[in-house]
Each structure stands twice: as C-alpha cells, then as structure tokens.
Amino acid sequence: MDLVAEAGIDVSDWSNFRGGPSKARVNPKYCYEWAFDDGEKIVITLWHDELIRENGAIERRFNLNAHVKTEQNGNRKARRTRLRAALTHALNAKLPVRVIVVDGTRGALGKDTAKVKARLLDPAPWAVVHIRGDGEILLRRGMAAAPSVDQFSISELGSDEPNRRAVSGSVIARDGAVRRAVLDRSLGLCEYCKAPGFRTSGGQIYLETHHVVPLSEGGSDRPTNVIALCPNDHRKAHHSSKKDEIRMKLLKILESI
Ligand SMILES: [Zn+2]
Ligand SMILES: [Zn+2]
Structure with a gap:
C-alpha cells in the first residue's frame, strides 16, 4: 500500500472496509491486486525472477490471453483481466508504468499463497513496448514508449x-x-x-x-x-x-x- 501511494495513486479507499484504517494494507480488495490504474498513473507488480535482461535492457515478456483462458481461480482471472486493461491503457495513452518488484516464493498455481519477502518500487518508469494480437505483452524498463x-x-x-x-x-x-x-x-x-x-x-x-x-x-x-x-x-x-x-x-x- 505504501509503495502504491508512493507511486502517486490515491489509496484512501483501502481503509474503506470492515478492517478499518489499521488493517487497510491487508484489505483483500486491493492488497492482492496486480495493477492499479487511476486514469493517469499506472502501477503494476512484477516478480523479480521473471525479469530478463535482453540487449542491455530489462524486460518482462508474458502472454496474458493464455493465462486468462486456463485460469480456474475467479479472483486471479479478474486480476489478470484488470492487469491487461491497465497495460492496454498505458500502451494507447503512452503512459509510463511504475513497477513494484516483488521477491519471494509463489504459491501453487491458482492460489493466493505466495510468500513475499521483499517489495520495492522501481524508481525508473517502464514502458509497454507492444501488446500483440495473440496477447503477448512486452514491457521494458526505461522510457522506450516515451522518448x-x-x-x-x-x-x-x-x-x-x-x-x-x-x-x-x-x-x-x-x-x-x-x-x-x-x-x-x-x-x-x-x-x-x-x-x-x-x-x-x-x-x-x-x-x-x-x-x-x-x-x-x-x-x-x-x-x-x-x-x-x-x-x-x-x-x-x-x-x-x-x-x-x-x-x-x-x-x-x-x-x-
Ligand atoms: Zn534532479
Ligand atoms: Zn548546464
């Protein structure tokens, strides 16, 4: 929650649940979310071990369509759909994407059992390089989409x-x-x-x-x-x-x- 706020997203609604402000950071509506898009600023989370270095740039390449089709867990499916919507928005509006890099171990497929050891808001903006017709998304660290x-x-x-x-x-x-x-x-x-x-x-x-x-x-x-x-x-x-x-x-x- 602190990192999402640091990236400039309004997090006041996180307190708006029965847990109240003291439990705001574990509000299930937000704390498992993979993408935040307030219309102007976009923040996503990425696993550190999924980032690759290619041609001197740090990138993340994945296909959300494939995942959305095979995902059984409804919550995760909805999160993926929102992540794809946020990245499509970033691409179309040429908005930079801020990335919260997460390190730890993932839980079983389709479960929310990941154990996160560390989170960090990457100071560098990321860009959506492309979203192909087959759903492949390429993200690159730096301002490739906005020179x-x-x-x-x-x-x-x-x-x-x-x-x-x-x-x-x-x-x-x-x-x-x-x-x-x-x-x-x-x-x-x-x-x-x-x-x-x-x-x-x-x-x-x-x-x-x-x-x-x-x-x-x-x-x-x-x-x-x-x-x-x-x-x-x-x-x-x-x-x-x-x-x-x-x-x-x-x-x-x-x-x-
Ligand atoms: Zn300066
Ligand atoms: Zn000078």
Whole structure:
C-alpha cells in the first residue's frame, strides 16, 4: 500500500472496509491486486525472477490471453483481466508504468499463497513496448514508449531559456547524438536526484543536458562529460552557491555510470 501511494495513486479507499484504517494494507480488495490504474498513473507488480535482461535492457515478456483462458481461480482471472486493461491503457495513452518488484516464493498455481519477502518500487518508469494480437505483452524498463527530450529539442522554450548563454558559453555546435545517448542512459530520471523528468505536452519526458566541465573550459562534448538533470538541479549546477561542490558530485556520478 505504501509503495502504491508512493507511486502517486490515491489509496484512501483501502481503509474503506470492515478492517478499518489499521488493517487497510491487508484489505483483500486491493492488497492482492496486480495493477492499479487511476486514469493517469499506472502501477503494476512484477516478480523479480521473471525479469530478463535482453540487449542491455530489462524486460518482462508474458502472454496474458493464455493465462486468462486456463485460469480456474475467479479472483486471479479478474486480476489478470484488470492487469491487461491497465497495460492496454498505458500502451494507447503512452503512459509510463511504475513497477513494484516483488521477491519471494509463489504459491501453487491458482492460489493466493505466495510468500513475499521483499517489495520495492522501481524508481525508473517502464514502458509497454507492444501488446500483440495473440496477447503477448512486452514491457521494458526505461522510457522506450516515451522518448526523453532536452532543452535544445523544444523550440517553444524560445530565447528566454534561462541557461542558454551559460549553457552554450560559445557557439560550438553541439552533438545531438551525445545528448540523445545521455537522455537514453538516464531512463527518464535526473541523474543527480533520481526524480523522473516531467511529461511534456507532446508526451515526452523532459530533462536537461548539462556539460559538467563546460566546453568553454575545455570539457568534452561526450557522454562522459554530459549529464541529464532535472531543471532545478540544472539551475543549481550553474547558479548555486554550492556549484563547485555540485560539479564534484556530478563528476563522481559520471565516473560511476
Ligand atoms: Zn534532479
Ligand atoms: Zn548546464
């Protein structure tokens, strides 16, 4: 329940049963649920051991249609149907999916006897890559379905982009491929504070790209010197009284990536 709330879903109705607020987290209407969809935000649970690494990405591939047909347990069948509806919604509306990763042992097929040892809200958003006609669903960690954009990609920000002069320093042409690589590397999260970028009106994830050592000081225009930041941290990197300290921290982060 705490993780669902942390992902931004309203959990006040969990208290609305005979167990009352003190038992809210074991409200059977919600606590076994696999998907939460409030119309704007979608949260699902995935088993850690079912995640696979493919082509450098973390993915989960499964077929809900097959399961829905063979499932005997009515509750689980309904949960699967709701999970499929939530993921279809995410795909169609290009919404990111937040994932609660669950570790433990599953119970017998068709039973609610799983023993959960650990739960974690993945800080990175996931995307529904496809839902095929035969029901196969592919989920991928990162923002595959909603590419990130930075301050240089959005023309409507216009000339009053506050860091424009400080950011550019000169008229050296920037390498769009480097920014692209950095934004992809960020998975849509500020690489300093780990907060997700906000969603633009075009449905993309907005972060800013920053040269940790400015080009004017001989810094390189390579991913090893460029970091993806939320707008607030980007301003701090340029204007904060602690900007030297921040630069050291950013260099450390880039070293560890
Ligand atoms: Zn940040
Ligand atoms: Zn900058």
